Amino acid sequence: MKVLVPVKRVIDYNVKVRVKADGTGVDLANVKMSMNPFDEIAVEEAIRLKEAGKADEVIAVSIGVKQAQETLRTALAMGADRAILIVAADDVHQDIEPLSVAKILKGVIEAEEPGLVIAGKQAIDNDMNATGQMLAALTGWAQATFANKLDIDGDSAVVTREVDGGLQTIKVKLPAIVTADLRLNEPRYASLPNIMKAKKKPLDEKTPADYGVDVTPRLQVVKTSEPETRQAGEMVGSVDELVAKLKEKGIV
Amino acid sequence: MAVLLLAEINDGVLAMDATAKTVTAAQKLGEVTLLCAGAKVADAAAEAAGIAGVAKVLVAEDALYGHRLAEPVSSLLAKLGADYDHIVAPATTDAKNILPRVAALLDVMILSDVTGVVDGDTFERPIYAGNAIQTVKSLDPKKVITFRTSTFDAAGTGGSAPVESVESAEDPALSEWVEDKVATSDRPELTSAGVVVSGGRGVGSQEDFALIEKLADKLGAAVGASRAAVDSGFAPNDWQVGQTGKVVAPELYVAVGISGAIQHLAGMKDSKVIVAINKDEEAPIFQVADFGLVADLFEAVPELIEKL
Numbered sequence: 001m002k003v004l005v006p007v008k009r010v011i012d013y014n015v016k017v018r019v020k021a022d023g024t025g026v027d028l029a030n031v032k033m034s035m036n037p038f039d040e041i042a043v044e045e046a047i048r049l050k051e052a053g054k055a056d057e058v059i060a061v062s063i064g065v066k067q068a069q070e071t072l073r074t075a076l077a078m079g080a081d082r083a084i085l086i087v088a089a090d091d092v093h094q095d096i097e098p099l100s101v102a103k104i105l106k107g108v109i110e111a112e113e114p115g116l117v118i119a120g121k122q123a124i125d126n127d128m129n130a131t132g133q134m135l136a137a138l139t140g141w142a143q144a145t146f147a148n149k150l151d152i153d154g155d156s157a158v159v160t161r162e163v164d165g166g167l168q169t170i171k172v173k174l175p176a177i178v179t180a181d182l183r184l185n186e187p188r189y190a191s192l193p194n195i196m197k198a199k200k201k202p203l204d205e206k207t208p209a210d211y212g213v214d215v216t217p218r219l220q221v222v223k224t225s226e227p228e229t230r231q232a233g234e235m236v237g238s239v240d241e242l243v244a245k246l247k248e249k250g251i252v
Numbered sequence: 253m254a255v256l257l258l259a260e261i262n263d264g265v266l267a268m269d270a271t272a273k274t275v276t277a278a279q280k281l282g283e284v285t286l287l288c289a290g291a292k293v294a295d296a297a298a299e300a301a302g303i304a305g306v307a308k309v310l311v312a313e314d315a316l317y318g319h320r321l322a323e324p325v326s327s328l329l330a331k332l333g334a335d336y337d338h339i340v341a342p343a344t345t346d347a348k349n350i351l352p353r354v355a356a357l358l359d360v361m362i363l364s365d366v367t368g369v370v371d372g373d374t375f376e377r378p379i380y381a382g383n384a385i386q387t388v389k390s391l392d393p394k395k396v397i398t399f400r401t402s403t404f405d406a407a408g409t410g411g412s413a414p415v416e417s418v419e420s421a422e423d424p425a426l427s428e429w430v431e432d433k434v435a436t437s438d439r440p441e442l443t444s445a446g447v448v449v450s451g452g453r454g455v456g457s458q459e460d461f462a463l464i465e466k467l468a469d470k471l472g473a474a475v476g477a478s479r480a481a482v483d484s485g486f487a488p489n490d491w492q493v494g495q496t497g498k499v500v501a502p503e504l505y506v507a508v509g510i511s512g513a514i515q516h517l518a519g520m521k522d523s524k525v526i527v528a529i530n531k532d533e534e535a536p537i538f539q540v541a542d543f544g545l546v547a548d549l550f551e552a553v554p555e556l557i558e559k560l
Contacts (some may be wrong), residue, residue: 011380013514013515014514016383016514017380017383017384019383019384026379026380026383026384038496097361098352098361098362099355099356099359099360099361099362102356121496122496124380124381124495125379125380126379127364127365127377127378127379127380127381127495128352128362128364129348129352129364130352130355130362130364131352132352133322133348133349133350133351133352133353133356134352134353134355134356134362135356136322136323136353136356137326137352137353137354137355137356137357138356140424141426142323142426142427143322143323143349143353143427144427145322145348145349146345146349148489158430161345162345162489162490163345163346163490164262164344164345164346164443164490164498165262165432165434165435165490166432166433166434166435166488166489166490167432167433167489168319168429168431168432168433169429169430169431169432169433170319170321170427170428170429170430171427171428171430172426172427173426173427176426181496182479182483182496183482183483183489217361217391218360218361218390218391218392219361219363219388219389219390219391220388220389220390220391221386221387221388222374222387222388222389223386223387224379224384224385224386224387225384225385225387226384226385227378227382227383227384227385227521230521230526230540230542231542233526233538233540233541233542233543233544234542234543234544235538235543235544235545235546236543236544236545237545238545239545239547239552239555239556239559240559242527242543242545242556243556243559243560245543246504246525246527246543249525251447251503251504251524251525252471252504252560
C-alpha cells in the first residue's frame, strides 16, 4: 500500500506574526518558514507504517510556492520515498484554499492510487481544519480526523480520535483519509546523512492545471487586522492583594 | 435567507450552551432551523425547540446518526442543505469533523471558527493562532460555517418552535463506531464555564495537578491545561486550552505555572479577567494578565484556596 502525505510550508510556529500596516495580510517576507507541525506528525506516522511493513511507499506532496520544495526535502529526509510539488502560487502571501488543495490532492490520488492519506489536522497559518475532510468528501472515502492512534487492520483502519469529551474509536474502510492530532506520535529529527540522501530522492514538479484544477479563491480577503490588544495589567505583591483585587472586581 | 443549524447533541443530550450561542450568531443571517440528528434525539429536540429565535426543529432520529459519524451526517446535511443559504454549527470537534465534508459535497468553501458576522456573505475569523483577524467575503452561493461559540452570547429560552421529522439520507457505510472513552467530570464544562483554572508544566506532576483541581473546585471552575501539562501526562487531552485544544472566554481565567506560549494564548486571551501565577517574572503570560503574581505556585495556590 502506498501512503500519501500532504505537507504544508507555513510560518514557523515560534514566530510572532505581524499584520501588515495596510491590512492586506500578514507579513511573510523574510520570516522563518517550516513544515506545519501537524504535517510532521503525519509524515512520522506514514514512515512508521512503512517500518512496520504495512506500507510500501511514502509519497509526500506539497502545494504552494516553489520554495515548498524545502518542506518536501524535509519530509524526504525524515524517510519519505519521493515527493510531488505542485506549484500553484508565485507569491508566498497567496494561500491556496483547502477546497482547491483538496481538489488537487484528489487528482494526485487518482494518479498515484494510495491506500491511505495521512494529513495534519490543521495548518497553523489559516487554522482551517478542513482539507482532510474535504478530500474525503471529494474522493467519497471514509475519514478519521484528529487521530491519536492509528492501527491498520487488513482492509480497514482502527483510529482513536481526540474529541471534545475524551476519546472516540472508530473503524474506517480503506482507502481512507486520516488527519493527525498532536498526540499521534513524536516526530523524528532528520539526521545529517539523511538530509544529504534526501537531495537525491525524486521530486516531481507539477501545476494545478495538470490536474485540471482552478485555484481561484472562493473567499475574498477583504482585510486583515490586528486583534484587539489587552489593556496592560498590574502585578500584585501577595495573595492577599490578589484576592482583594478580585473581590473589588466582583468576580470572586 | 434561511439558515440550517446542526444542533450539538452528545448521547441524546443537547449541548445547550454551544447550540444557543450558535443560534445567536445564526440569527444575524436569517430564519434559523435547527437539525437534531442522532440515535435518540426526541428529548434534545424538545429542549432545542425552546431556544428563543428558533423557527423550526428538524429531527433525524436514526441509529445511523448514533455517534455522528462524519459520512452519514454530512450526507444528510448536504441533502437538507439544498433549501438553505447558510449551513452552520458550533465549532466543536463534532462539527469540525462534519462541516468541511458538507462544504466539499456542495462544492463550496468552509468558513471555520467564525467570530463575527459582517453581513450574509462577509465574516471575520481569527488566523495564525488568533494573532490576526481576517475579514473574508464568500463568493459561494451557499455558506457553510462553524461559529466560535466563545464570542457569542447564548440565546435565551422560552420559545416554542414546531418540531418535525425528516427522512434519513442514505448510509455511505464507510465507517463504524467502536467505543467511546468519555472523561467523566462533575465540574462545569470547559468551554461554557464562567471560571477556568488551568495548570501548566510548572505544576510538575500528575499528583500535584490535584492542587489546580482543588483551586478550581473552590471557585466552582472548570479545569484546563496547557499542552505541556497534557503531553507530560498531568492532565487528559480534552482539558487542553489553546490553538489546537479548546477556546474559552470565561469571566475569570487563572493560569498557574503556564508560561504563555502563542499557542496557549490563542485559546484564552479573550477571557474577561486573566490572573497569572508564575515564578518566572519574564513569562509572557504576564503580558496578557490583568493581575499577575510572581510566586511559587506551591505556596501561593494553597494560600489562595484558604483565603477565597
